[in-house]
Amino acid sequence: MILSKKTREGYLLLDHTASPGVPGLAPKVEVATIRCSHCERQVIRNPARERERHWCPGCNKYVCDGCEVLRRIHGCRPFDQVIEKVMTKHSNLGVI
Amino acid sequence: MAKWSFSNASWTPTAVAAGATMTANGACFLQGGSSTQYLMTSEIYMGGNAAASAVNDMVLSRDSTVAVTSITLGTNGKNAALDPATAALAAPQVPGFSATTMPQASTTLQMLALSFNAFGGIVRWVAYPGEEIRTVGASASLGELSLSCSSITGTPGALSSTWIYEPL
16 A cells, blocks of 8 residues: 555644634644654644655655754664664663 | 553643753653653643633653652542553553652653643644654653643643553
């Protein structure tokens, strides 16, 4: 099955229809969120963004602006790799 | 594994900047139960309970200092498995609203900003399956997430919150 980039989006609802709301925000906002594959930060997708969104060719997933800078210097370092490192470390120590 | 709900029907966040120690019952956190436990946060819901307009700058972030000693669910805090058939874990995860030493939110590892007006406002974030926010272990900075109010705007108002997560 081929998944589109939009398939993996999260959902954020900010509902102030029964509230004074937050200055500058519409009474009801429903937006997509995307997870950065390298730091796991959830990024609120701005539909008005004109700059390119970064896509890591290494892990084939979205990366946020900050992680894209690091990716260009150090290469692909997905969060999965961080978890694997922690697990390997503890496995070597005999914890698991 | 099974999904769990970490909730509180009414609490008032205490505004604290990232990098400063949180106040007991003024923030909540979720810590791994062992050095290898893996938790996936899939949903955060908050509903405003305040009696007057109050913009809460709620932030879900990793903690640069984790909570230690006498961690409890504090006032009104609840933590329950969604499925009644869920088996007890050998190393239960550690959710809390109170601890002798409260955590400090990381100044850089902010996962999600959820500002809303606690006077009738609702905020709900849901991750696509497989795109959850994960923690691993029980130490800083990857072993704990916290939901707190950063001290940017005014005085925070009361809210109810539900945090859905899954331990692995």
